[in-house]
Amino acid sequence: MQILMFNKILVIINNTFNFMKKFAFLILAFITIFLNSCKDEPTTYEGDPYLHFNKEVQGEAVVKSGTGSTTVNIEFGTVIPLSGAAQVKLVVDKTVSTAVEGTDFQIVNQDLTVPAGQATAQFQVKLLEATATVEPKLIVFKLQSPSIGNSTFAQTYILTYNKSCPSSAFVGNGIFKNTVASYNAPNTDYTIQDLGVTGGVGTLKIVGFKALGGSLTLNYDPETAVVTIPDQYMEYDSNGGQEWVKKASDGSKSSFNACTRILKLRVEYIVKNPTTGATIGTFGDYDELFVGQ
Numbered sequence: 001m002q003i004l005m006f007n008k009i010l011v012i013i014n015n016t017f018n019f020m021k022k023f024a025f026l027i028l029a030f031i032t033i034f035l036n037s038c039k040d041e042p043t044t045y046e047g048d049p050y051l052h053f054n055k056e057v058q059g060e061a062v063v064k065s066g067t068g069s070t071t072v073n074i075e076f077g078t079v080i081p082l083s084g085a086a087q088v089k090l091v092v093d094k095t096v097s098t099a100v101e102g103t104d105f106q107i108v109n110q111d112l113t114v115p116a117g118q119a120t121a122q123f124q125v126k127l128l129e130a131t132a133t134v135e136p137k138l139i140v141f142k143l144q145s146p147s148i149g150n151s152t153f154a155q156t157y158i159l160t161y162n163k164s165c166p167s168s169a170f171v172g173n174g175i176f177k178n179t180v181a182s183y184n185a186p187n188t189d190y191t192i193q194d195l196g197v198t199g200g201v202g203t204l205k206i207v208g209f210k211a212l213g214g215s216l217t218l219n220y221d222p223e224t225a226v227v228t229i230p231d232q233y234m235e236y237d238s239n240g241g242q243e244w245v246k247k248a249s250d251g252s253k254s255s256f257n258a259c260t261r262i263l264k265l266r267v268e269y270i271v272k273n274p275t276t277g278a279t280i281g282t283f284g285d286y287d288e289l290f291v292g293q
Contacts, residue, residue, distance in 0.1 A: 051145055051148050052150070058159070063127050070127045070129075073124055077120040082116050087147065088145045089143070090107055091144050099139045108123070135162065138159070142156060167222045167225060175293040176290040176293065203220075216232070241281065254266050269282070
């Protein structure tokens with residue numbers, strides 16, 4: 001009798017366990033279905049294909065000497081592909097632009113037909129060397145279309161450009177006037193020589209700048225035209241010390257402009273002990289300006 005009762009209890013426990021497994025499975029399935037139904041459905045924009053400039057809304061360009069011109073691509077687009085072909089025009093905001101269309105630059109394809117199904121295109125702007133200057137010029141562009149509205153973002157593209165000359169053009173005839181002078185007499189003419197570029201570093205020599213006809217040696221970066229002044233001995237001073245020249249202590253950079261042939265140096269003149277080499281005094285930072293003749 002006890003054995004029979006025990007067997008019945010086992011059957012009840014087993015049935016209960018099986019029921020609980022099925023119940024747990026149903027709950028898990030319900031939770032999975034519920035969570036999947038709560039996921040955000042992907043949305044598709046179905047509005048108008050508004051116009052805007054692509055990528056950046058400003059750019060920089062350089063017109064290199066001797067090239068005649070440089071062409072810049074300006075990309076624009078629509079928020080969705082076009083359902084039909086549309087005309088788009090690139091226009092210049094003359095109220096803020098400093099460059100003049102037709103004189104300083106030309107829009108090669110000012111009126112574009114963008115085909116159906118396309119969402120991007122680009123204009124070409126030719127920057128003319130003849131009127132390019134070392135000082136940057138500014139062009140501000142906007143987009144227009146008779147059939148496509150303008151978006152609320154990226155509606156102005158600002159292009160800044162200037163003229164650049166190779167470092168080899170700087171020396172020219174080699175004659176430079178020291179118009180701003182602190183070490184020697186102002187407006188003295190000097191010969192500047194370019195000794196070439198080695199290992200990415202160029203060397204200039206200002207002949208006769210030092211006392212007793214010695215030359216001042218300068219290094220420069222042929223890409224940026226930034227000039228560095230190596231520490232170098234100039235002459236003995238009246239107190240028995242040695243006068244040296246070095247880069248300015250205030251951190252100002254020296255450089256040259258190959259187009260205008262102007263060399264701007266910012267230097268410090270110091271005094272060193274001839275025995276120990278220690279700096280014992282300074283005359284301060286000074287400007288030296290050389291203008292090509």
